[in-house]
Amino acid sequence: MKPEVFEPKIIAFCCHYCAYSSADLAGSMRIQYPPNVRIIRTPCTGRLETEYFIKAFENGADGVFIAGCLEGGCHFVEGNICAKRRVNYTREMLEEIGIEKERLRMVNVSAAMGRPLADLIIEMVETVRKLGPNPVKLNGSSKKESRL
């Protein structure tokens, strides 16, 4: 029997103005990206808070991927810069908790970057696959079981 391959579940917060369109474009161009990502469209990555990332991990995500506009290209001027700072803060907090910070990553793309976005997603899936499942899911049961 073949050993079961771990398929990470990754939440991808994609900005409406760039990454979400890029993902759409990737689809139209028939570029494949792994089905491990669950895309959540956000009006701007600046809308994202530490809370969202932490809750995603608590609810069983193996990785969280944030895709915002290229720096300097944010529709709301600096939403992606704010997001970058929050992602960095949350990465530190994840380490405090005991979760590998590599499970949370932010990238910047434009609306025309279907291929690069797909590649970044593939890279993220591979990183998380190497890390294995979210350790919180493995350690005993809690009231909050994985909802993904």
Added chain:
Amino acid sequence: MIVAERKKIQDLLEIVKSHKKLLVLGCGTCVTVCLAGGQREVSIIASALRMAAKLKGQQLEVEELTIERQCDNVFIEQAAEAIQRNDAVLSLACGAGVQAIAERYPSKPVYAGLDTSFIGILEERGIWTEKCAACGQCVLHLYGGICPVTRCAKHMLNGPCSGSREDRCEVDPNRQCAWQLIYKRLKEIGQLDRLKKIKPPKNWSRSQSGGYRTILREDHRV
């Protein structure tokens, strides 16, 4: 406002390790504004604690609640039931709020989740600065509204010291010399003559000497 910052998750876990049911209690006033202990931080810290506990094999159930003000009995009432049904409280209020809860529930362990730092203001987004040390006898009127007790590294009442260099403090060149600011401000408002008078030592008996301070207002007693 009172400014505080959160303790590290592992330190918090160590503090609460003997308990199985924990209430993380936020405060809706100062610590909400300084982004340390409001509803959002309660939610983040509670989740972080649940995950960190699990990873350490510690059994921990965490309930979340935020009340308007922890330093006020009227509001503490709203947390009564949640406090009763948990083994301990991790308060995300300032030190005064934590102690108010502890006094009100003498048989319940109550812990501080934050390090209360100072009385200050939001200088710019994400930067808070200390402005007042609550010395008990305010002398701001003599110094153009800039507090030498808090903002001069040497707390000089008759400054500047000889280390002031091009408006920088000699103790930390990243900081402005408080006395330069005082001079500029007094000049601006035409009160430079205030500096001609040597100030006598401050009456520190009104600060933290002889234990905690109280204020009694007979007109408000019942």
